[in-house]
Amino acid sequence: MDPAPTRDPDAIVPVLPAKAVAPRPVVRSQAAEEDEGSGRPCPACGTLNRPERKFCRRCAAELRPAQKAAPLPWWRTVWPFRRRARAGSGRGVRFLVILAVVIALCAGGIFLLPAGRALYEDVRDKLGKAEPITPVKVEASGSLPGHPATKTTDGLNNKYWAAPGPGASLTYTFRKPFRLVDVIITNGASTSPEAYARQARALQVDLEVTAEDGTKELKEVTLSDKPGCQTIQSGISDVKTIRLTLKSPVDLSKGRHLALAEVEFFQRG
Template identity: 65%
Template sequence: MILAVVLALCVGAFLLLPAGRALFEDTRDKLSDPRPVTPARTSASAEVPGHPAKNTTDGLRNRYWGVPAAGASVTYTFGKPFRLVDLLITNGASKDPEVYATEGRALRIDVEVTTEDGERHDKQLTLSDKPGPQPFPTGISDVKTVRLVLRSATGLTRGRHLALAEVEFFQRS
């Protein structure tokens, strides 16, 4: 009987190990003070003149990356792997409400995170159509690249383009 109980405990511990590890990492994420991480390289599938993708990581929320239509993507490559705790996205042309509505905005962003070992994590973020930064918790370890694909545009009328002001990455301290 004792052997059966010990065996059941071992099997239970083995089966619950991934869930326990995830709970442990999430707890560490919440108890730490997140620090910003700057990508080593930024590249985009499209840009409108005067609004390059590097504007999304310049720390200024009054300059933006502009693209002609939804479906465009930007890829951020990092110098060394890190645990991505949070993603902070400032949608539109600016955090200023008057400037925000002057260009199109994405209402959904597909996020593709690739880790050091090549594993890919996909997330779909739904953005509010409002100015200012919007936080998204992630909790993914050993991140090497993050690719954002802009989807579901609003405010994209003739003479306007799709704008993304700022993307900020945070790691566990």
């Protein structure tokens, strides 16, 4: 009987296929889980990650996203500043535009200054409180006996100045310049309807205002033919003298006077 052949231990022999055995999962300890999660939270899911990580261990979100550029100031969003061009590109155009805007603003301020100033003073007149002011001198171009010009500033509305006829004038002089807001005129001889109808009245008055620098401003005023006070709004600055000229008389006949009972002036308080 022949002896059994011996097998070379280094020889490669065929093997039958076998079922692969999966490696057993490794269960981490609680301490390892805590160490893994120590660090800053993920911006997407909030999971804690170690500082050296670049992506989240749960959702794979980037832990260090690129920072957004700082927003531009508002003036950089307006043409011609909004362009981000190379150095020197468009500088000449932008300079000309800025220069034109500055010149336009300066010109507008110069031409609109009087209108803006007048509007400002008018608002102050409406918001402020009007205060009465009394002239230091009253002069008339003419008066009838017993009815001098001072009757128009005595505070009594049943006494009057009797003018010799149409075109007669009163001149009021004040101690210092002021802002004239209102003029209240009591036309006729009295506020009583009976006394008012006895004398003639002027239905038009020329209000001439002279400022401290000598400039004059004329305003034609139409009065109502009724007893009582009538307010005239003016809004004139630096007033020094005021002259009233009576025109357009009504019911003027023989034996009747052209009467003016009271004139009151108000300044801005």
